[in-house]
Amino acid sequence: MGKVNPYAALKFKEFRIFVILRFALVFAWAMQFIVIEWEIYSLTKDPLSLGLIGLMEVIPAVSLSLFAGHFVDQLEKRNLFAVCITAFLCISFGLFLLTWPIITEHLTHSWHIGLIYGLVFCGGITRAFFGPTIFSLFSQLIPREFYENAATWSSSAWQMGSMLGPALGGLFIVWIGVHWSMLIIAGFALTSLILLFQIKRKPILNTKKGEPIVKSLKEGLNFVFTNKLVLGTISLDMFAVLFGGAVALLPVFAQDILKVGSTGFGILRAAPAVGSFLTMMVVAYFPLNKNAGKKLLWAIFGFGVCIIIFGLSEIFWISLVALFFSGVTDGVSVVIRQTILQLKTPDAMRGRVASVNSMFVGSSNELGAFESGVTAKLMGTVTAVVFGGMMTLGIVGATAILSPPLRKLDIKRDLID
Secondary structure (H helix, E strand, O other): OOOOOOHHHHHHHHHHHHHHHHHHHHHHHHHHHHHHHHHHHHHOOOOOOHHHHHHHHHHHHHHHHHHHHHHHHHHHHHHHHEEEEEHHHHHHHHHHHHHHHHHHHHOOHHHEEEEEEEEEEEEHHHHHHHHHHHHHHHOOOOOHHHHHHHHHHHHHHHHHHHHHHHHHHHHHHHHHHHHHHHHHHHEEEEHHHHOOOOOOOOOOOOOOOOOOHHHHHHHHHHHHHHOOHHHHHHHHHHHHHHHHHHHHHHHHHHHHOOOOOHHHHHHHHHHHHHHHHHHHHHHHHOOOOOOHHHHHHHHHHHHHHHHHHHHHHHHHHHHHHHHHHHHHHHHHHHHHHHHHHHHHHHHHHHHHHHHHHHHHHHHHHHHHHHHHHHHHHHHOOOHHHHHHHHHHHHHHHHHHHHHHHOOOOHHHHHHHH
8 A cells, every 4th residue: 555645635736726725715704703703792792693693694605505506517616716705805895894983983883783794694695606616616626536635635724714713813803903803804815816816717517508597406406315425424514513503602601601801712713723723634644534434423423522511611721622622523524524525526516516515514604603692592601502512412323323324434445446
């Protein structure tokens, strides 16, 4: 057996550019989300308002996701990605204006909050196209035999952005305030747009260009729901993230339970991404091919345990360690899931399959945020987080019993060969 080259995918120039711009985008998006969370909770002091942030984004993201997948498969991916980034840049600049005292002093409290929610809603529209476009472009930058290694690096860029965005976001709130933090976010969006144009336009691989939208959507849904491995992977992640969305309540923990302020909030928010990123660096050297299904199930089980420990903790360092290991376990599951989807999805259907994945999995973060906000309002913050962790454990157990193909999955044997 040959020696594994952990940097194999990075020898392709366009893929290296893709990894860098993906980091810039995720950094900006993650930083923007926590800055908005901090601003909204500071204005309302209501945990339900944090859940509403997720709801405002997930409504358009879910509603438009399938249609977005259809158009992604019909259009050239590089230029479509440019449109998505431009829209994100406009939203970030709009939030910059809405956090400017010169403007906010002329707005009523309700109008101020309402306009922020409105831009978050527009972000959800943009995100409906982001996921399928990135997924489809990824496959055109790298040969198939490098998909697993490329998925590790792409996910690592995502996790590094998720790690540094919240951490620096919390610090920037302290150093320069919410308003100027939003300008930094817009700057990263602009940087990613400039980088994108160093990637050449790509051919449209869908041979059914101009296909009626209803027929196209039906074909995409039929593929996902008849492929037990893809469906099981998507479903497991969706429910685990939905009920394990403790990070949505971090402003409450940081301000009212752990009492660590915005700096501690940024550190807590970054802890899962730190764990996940470090895990992916290890995975680049030690791939997860063998017994991948069992590793995926155990990883998500461990994630649920970490969420329960976090919810019960009133000590900062214990909470930090629990969130760190929730990221470690999530890092394992991300690499396995992305590899499965890339290898099992036909080129002509990548946009539609990714849109279904975004609709059920990508949006589960925001639905999880809403679920956490509602349960925190009804049960109390701590009880809501512990309840979510216990539900995650139950879902993993049920999946292990009901989905033998996923439990027995071996990536190299079952997918590559």
